[in-house]
Amino acid sequence: MSKFGIIVNVDKCVGCHACAIACKEENRVAPGIFYERVHRSESIEKNVISYFRVSCMHCEDPACMKVCPAKAISHGPAGEVLVDHKKCIGCRMCAAACPYGAPMFNADGLGEKDWFGGKMPLAPAPEREWVVRTPGKAEHCTLCTHRTSKGEKPACVEACGIGALLFVDWDKLEGEAKELAPRAKAMNAAAGTNPKIRYVSSILDIEKMKEKV
Template sequence: MSSYGIIVNIDKCVGCHACAIACKEENQVAPGIFYEKIQRLEDVKANVINYFRASCQHCDNPACMKVCPAKAIHKGPAGEVLVDEEKCIGCQMCARVCPYGVPQFNTSGVTNYFGGKAPLAVRDLEPWQKHKAGRAEHCTLCTHRTSKGLKPACVEACGIGAMTLVDYESPTPEMEKLIARAKAMNVKAGTKPKIRYIATHMDVESYELKL
């Protein structure tokens, strides 16, 4: 059984936002909702600016899943942390306990990027692009893509290879090297994230990531 995650090499990331744009396009989320954001953190002493993605960390021990009264949060086929929007009651308890500030709630009533307007290239929305207002939303690790052997949209869009999809259960030799170097953010939260980071000029483990 696979257990997917992403290794983010902060030393390579240039903050181009290609991954965040690809994510927005892939999921067609409403204006103001972002499953992934690019954060910027300066290391003044080293004269370095660190750019990196902030998103759901797809934790092995997710705090959100424990408190959801509707049991709407569950694990996907490869350990992804997913939300069943049909079950979600919009209580926002998951947002209150998530140490990464991940769950988002669209209160505008616009349920996808185009709202009631049809895009110029008219097409039907895919199931993962249909959202319900007021329900919890966050990165799904593109489970609709990985289940078909494809990379998440963000990983595919990264032209400099700053992100790598890894399988913690069955890593290749290359994946093993990355996993050995990568660290989880906000380790003290104890949720065991599967999105991990490589950084030379940043104390990753103590950084309190917030989306």
């Protein structure tokens, strides 16, 4: 059994946004919708600027799952928090409950064609199941389960050229992951959802931060 997540090494991140761009491209996220954002925090006392990604935290005990009246939210095979669009009724109760502001709603029905001014690209990619969505349904980061199920890293992790994002299996920590794990903290720990996206920072008090996507 695996329990996938990401360790975000804030001390390494330079705020290049490569992870956010890779997420947009990989998932063909509609204009105005973001599965992850790169946040900035300034410490005047220490004269340091910190950058870090924020997304669905793929919680062990998700607040969204508890309130969904349609039972459309569940854990995937490696602990990912996933939304079943066939069940989702678009009530937005998940968005109200999520401490991290992760659920997004594409109410306008924008899709892949809207990336190219209303036209499809000259050489469109083959249709991919994970980029097909229904307007009005909840969506958020899936931890790229379509990639990780084939042994690949999430697109954001693969795109990070300086190694600030580390894809981990919390049940099988090895190498750098095992070294960083004791220092990796859950954001907004008081929310009590036990996120599998955790942060390492020598500057920020991660557990008290209440950042949202």
